[in-house]
Amino acid sequence: MKIQLERYHGLGNDYLVYDPNKNEMPLNEQNVKALCDRHTGAGADGILEGPLLDEKQMGVRIWNPDGSIAEKSGNGVRIFAKYLKDAEYVQKKQYLLRTDGGMVEIAYLNEVGSRLRISMGILCFNSSQIPVIGEPREVINEDMVFGNSLYPATCVSIGNPHCVIPMKEISKELVCKIGTHSEYARYFPERVNTEIMKVIDRNNIAIETYERGAGYTMANGTGACAAAGVAYKLGLSGNKVIVHMPGGELQIEIDENWKAYMTGEVFYVAEIRLGNEFTELLRTL
Numbered sequence: 001m002k003i004q005l006e007r008y009h010g011l012g013n014d015y016l017v018y019d020p021n022k023n024e025m026p027l028n029e030q031n032v033k034a035l036c037d038r039h040t041g042a043g044a045d046g047i048l049e050g051p052l053l054d055e056k057q058m059g060v061r062i063w064n065p066d067g068s069i070a071e072k073s074g075n076g077v078r079i080f081a082k083y084l085k086d087a088e089y090v091q092k093k094q095y096l097l098r099t100d101g102g103m104v105e106i107a108y109l110n111e112v113g114s115r116l117r118i119s120m121g122i123l124c125f126n127s128s129q130i131p132v133i134g135e136p137r138e139v140i141n142e143d144m145v146f147g148n149s150l151y152p153a154t155c156v157s158i159g160n161p162h163c164v165i166p167m168k169e170i171s172k173e174l175v176c177k178i179g180t181h182s183e184y185a186r187y188f189p190e191r192v193n194t195e196i197m198k199v200i201d202r203n204n205i206a207i208e209t210y211e212r213g214a215g216y217t218m219a220n221g222t223g224a225c226a227a228a229g230v231a232y233k234l235g236l237s238g239n240k241v242i243v244h245m246p247g248g249e250l251q252i253e254i255d256e257n258w259k260a261y262m263t264g265e266v267f268y269v270a271e272i273r274l275g276n277e278f279t280e281l282l283r284t285l
């Protein structure tokens with residue numbers, strides 16, 4: 001039987017939706033890597049596997065292109081919610097979706113479900129929960145060495161781990177230079193997503209992101225929440241900001257309990273049917 005996937009992107013962060021109710025092959029580290037390969041596979045920044053159904057809520061499993069599993073993805077959950085609407089799994093305008101990093105609350109802001117506001121969970125600065133090694137503490141503006149350079153890092157979890165570094169100027173080259181080291185740095189036992197952040201004014205920040213398990217991406221939804229949380233925590237911005245990324249913008253709002261709300265767009269691109277030879281290859285992995 002042919003394997004069918006759907007390609008979507010959120011601000012250039014592209015995912016393949018793999019629906020286990022329509023496909024039989026179980027996903028694993030090796031076949032996920034092969035599927036996400038941009039030269040020899042279908043190509044993607046990750047795979048969204050679901051809906052995974054239990055009696056109560058629908059769930060999604062988020063795969064990184066290196067075959068690891070991520071607890072949460074901001075662009076991923078917006079995309080997956082659009083898929084649930086497109087595939088007619090949901091009729092409600094608002095509902096809960098389970099991720100490995102906790103529940104998120106989906107709300108569609110338009111009829112076609114391409115604009116969404118999502119309650120992403122609580123921003124947590126506690127080192128043991130992020131996790132960051134050492135004494136339990138909030139990791140705020142700590143000097144960390146990535147490569148041969150020292151950076152002031154503030155770390156936060158929104159279900160998945162982030163390290164945010166405020167800078168005067170940011171670029172793809174710079175985040176890649178830092179991210180290749182920070183992802184595997186000894187501080188982070190579960191690796192880390194890295195965002196370098198430029199504060200434009202109290203209502204606007206810009207980030208470049210290097211994702212754990214994926215490398216450089218054009219946008220990162222949990223990264224946008226993390227950076228907005230850090231800018232607010234450090235007193236550099238208010239609690240509502242527009243986060244500018246190379247792929248586009250997200251609006252992030254943080255409430256009095258540090259719950260983050262993300263508003264933004266997603267786009268359906270294509271249905272993909274894998275060829276016989278590639279399907280056979282995947283089944284051997």
Ligand SMILES: N[C@@H](CCC[C@H](N)C(=O)O)C(=O)O
Binds near residue numbers: 076212
């Ligand atoms: N693209 C994502 C983040 C995906 C997960 C990340 N690579 C991780 O391993 O935590 C987003 O939009 O949040």
